[in-house]
Amino acid sequence: YVWEQAEFDIIQRKTRISLHFHLKKEQRKIRHAFSYSWRLWTLPEIKDCLEEAGFRSVHFWVREMPDTSEITRTEGFGAGKDIKYEETTSFQQQDSWNAYIVGVA
Known part of the structure; x- marks a missing residue:
């Protein structure tokens, strides 16, 4: 899988993260399989x-x-x-x- 940090607001300490999967056997990619928005403490x-x-x-x-x-x-x-x-x-x-x-x- 690939963990992508799409953005980060340094003032509010909020970020948007996505997980992408690379399925080798099926030769395909699933982008943004999971996406999260949260505040980093x-x-x-x-x-x-x-x-x-x-x-x-x-x-x-x-x-x-x-x-x-x-x-x-x-x-x-x-x-x-x-x-x-x-x-x-x-x-x-x-x-x-x-x-x-x-x-x-």
């Missing part, structure tokens, strides 16, 4: 919401992800990579990253 905003909801502590585990423009195939994506998730309180902006957020009650 920042990690500090999520942390504030969790603390306001009563969680005693909030932890972030972050890792840099491969640059999607350099990925030529999806087999083994992320498998065997030396880059692991690490708990952190600071992380410099990267082109592609992923985070797990854990709230402890």
Whole structure:
């Protein structure tokens, strides 16, 4: 599948995303199989919401992800990579990253 971010409003932090499927056996593409519009929340905003909801502590585990423009195939994506998730309180902006957020009650 292909994940496409069609637009992003930096003021309102709203985005429009579509998933496209490339069916090799059938030799066809399904564009916009799924489309979503949502607001992207920042990690500090999520942390504030969790603390306001009563969680005693909030932890972030972050890792840099491969640059999607350099990925030529999806087999083994992320498998065997030396880059692991690490708990952190600071992380410099990267082109592609992923985070797990854990709230402890």
